[in-house]
Amino acid sequence: MSFTWPLSGDAGVFAWMADSVWRGNPAYVVAWDTKGPAAWLPSLAMQALTGRNAWAIRLFDIAMVFVALMSLRTVTRRIGEPAAARIAVALYALWYTNLDFETSVQPDGWVGAWLALACALTVAGGGAGAVAAGALVAFTAFSKPFYAGHFVVLWMLIWAMRDLSAAARARSACLVALGGLLLAAAMYAFLSLTGSLDAFLEVQRWNRDVYAGLSGPWLTRIPSSIRGALALPWGLVAPFALFAVTTKFDVRSWRSIAALAVGFIGAVAGVILQGKGWTYHWLPILPYLALLAGIGFARLQLPLAGVTAHQFSRVALGLALAVSAMAPLQQVFRFVLSRRSADAEALYERREFKLYGRHPGSLYAIVDSLRTLPVPAPSIMVWAMHPAPQIVAGLVIPTRYAVMRPLFDGEGTAFRARYRAEFEREMQAAPPGYWLVPTLEVETRNPEIASRTPPKYAAVDELLRTRYALVAQSADWLVYELRKTPR
Numbered sequence: 001m002s003f004t005w006p007l008s009g010d011a012g013v014f015a016w017m018a019d020s021v022w023r024g025n026p027a028y029v030v031a032w033d034t035k036g037p038a039a040w041l042p043s044l045a046m047q048a049l050t051g052r053n054a055w056a057i058r059l060f061d062i063a064m065v066f067v068a069l070m071s072l073r074t075v076t077r078r079i080g081e082p083a084a085a086r087i088a089v090a091l092y093a094l095w096y097t098n099l100d101f102e103t104s105v106q107p108d109g110w111v112g113a114w115l116a117l118a119c120a121l122t123v124a125g126g127g128a129g130a131v132a133a134g135a136l137v138a139f140t141a142f143s144k145p146f147y148a149g150h151f152v153v154l155w156m157l158i159w160a161m162r163d164l165s166a167a168a169r170a171r172s173a174c175l176v177a178l179g180g181l182l183l184a185a186a187m188y189a190f191l192s193l194t195g196s197l198d199a200f201l202e203v204q205r206w207n208r209d210v211y212a213g214l215s216g217p218w219l220t221r222i223p224s225s226i227r228g229a230l231a232l233p234w235g236l237v238a239p240f241a242l243f244a245v246t247t248k249f250d251v252r253s254w255r256s257i258a259a260l261a262v263g264f265i266g267a268v269a270g271v272i273l274q275g276k277g278w279t280y281h282w283l284p285i286l287p288y289l290a291l292l293a294g295i296g297f298a299r300l301q302l303p304l305a306g307v308t309a310h311q312f313s314r315v316a317l318g319l320a321l322a323v324s325a326m327a328p329l330q331q332v333f334r335f336v337l338s339r340r341s342a343d344a345e346a347l348y349e350r351r352e353f354k355l356y357g358r359h360p361g362s363l364y365a366i367v368d369s370l371r372t373l374p375v376p377a378p379s380i381m382v383w384a385m386h387p388a389p390q391i392v393a394g395l396v397i398p399t400r401y402a403v404m405r406p407l408f409d410g411e412g413t414a415f416r417a418r419y420r421a422e423f424e425r426e427m428q429a430a431p432p433g434y435w436l437v438p439t440l441e442v443e444t445r446n447p448e449i450a451s452r453t454p455p456k457y458a459a460v461d462e463l464l465r466t467r468y469a470l471v472a473q474s475a476d477w478l479v480y481e482l483r484k485t486p487r
Helices: 008-021 035-052 056-078 082-097 107-124 127-141 147-159 166-193 198-210 221-229 234-246 252-275 285-300 305-339 340-358 363-371 387-394 416-429 440-445 458-467
Strands: 380-382 434-437 468-473 478-483
Touching: 008 035, 008 340, 008 387, 035 082, 035 107, 035 127, 035 166, 056 082, 056 107, 056 285, 082 234, 082 285, 082 305, 107 127, 107 147, 107 252, 127 147, 127 166, 147 252, 166 198, 166 387, 166 416, 198 416, 234 252, 234 285, 252 416, 285 305, 305 340, 363 380, 363 387, 363 434, 363 478, 387 416, 387 468, 416 440, 440 458, 458 468
Parallel strands: 380 434
Antiparallel strands: 434 478, 468 478
């Protein structure tokens, strides 16, 4: 079913970054985004294989789910908790299917799969596996740098391998570090050779100084982060994960469980560091939580726990699985109903995907309509961080700033002043043929868009009033066309 979904705003941005590089441009110079190359390299790989479309990256997303599931099975068996394998796999699979078109196909979800695979390679042993595990963790750091902290989890898992000599464990730990260094060197070489390194490092400085808001009030982030960690559907299993951490059956499994607990805490710390608490920011906790909860449930079903504990754990597990299955079943139900008629499908697109749907009057429909005009490849500026329709249609985005965040965030900083000056030069030098601006109705539904309307950016408001004319309107979009002569 997910293969029929459109690209969300974020997925469209990653497709735009990938398309820009595919056209031979240096990353971050022609297309600006906050995330590192690990966020858009999968989109680039899928575009190279299948062309410009919305379904290929969802195929990659599903593949990463299977990678995570196989990795969870390996980890539980290797650390001496085989009874937890099926439970962990079932929990993770159902949790991931709770995601919608917007919270799936997110690099944070892939990071969770890559971290699970890194843990599986580490506990499986072997020099090549250790190098690959280190490379995977380093690769996650090229999505968001703080994911590098998960090297600690791999080293703790190696420390837990009491069947290895101290020298063998030290060698494995060094190989993990070597894998990370080799991957980091390769990524920096790639960015340097493509002329992207300076722009990439500037974006990382913007992330540090503006996006993360590290000077903001930290204590206000912690309660919201705790609420997010305990949110449905995964919040139900938190007590059982805690039970796994606090029961000590044998040295190896206890030390491995401690490593997984550190990974979970590190993933939560990453959410706190970002300060946003969006659903997809939580996805890296899922493999750790599924493993810990699976171990907790499995231990409560052992004879040692007693009959009452056994019965309670079975009921609680059934409840956790049932709650986790509700959202995906609802999604399937809505999808099936939408296939009854064209009108039902259009209503489904509008309600399910909102601004990102493909119903009549949507951005996809407008871009397709403009693309058929008797002019070569019209230049279209979309004022809503939604480049997916242009990318799928094979059009070029007329600015470095399809992501509007750097034009609005960081008020009073040199970053915003420089980015605005650059954007205004772009618009004056080569004004797009069309501007598409969300309507007031969209603004009332979307506070983020409402905070970034043209009237809140004087130069853009002036540009639209003097150089453009309103020529069409749908429920969601105002269509402005470039005047032949300025007013």
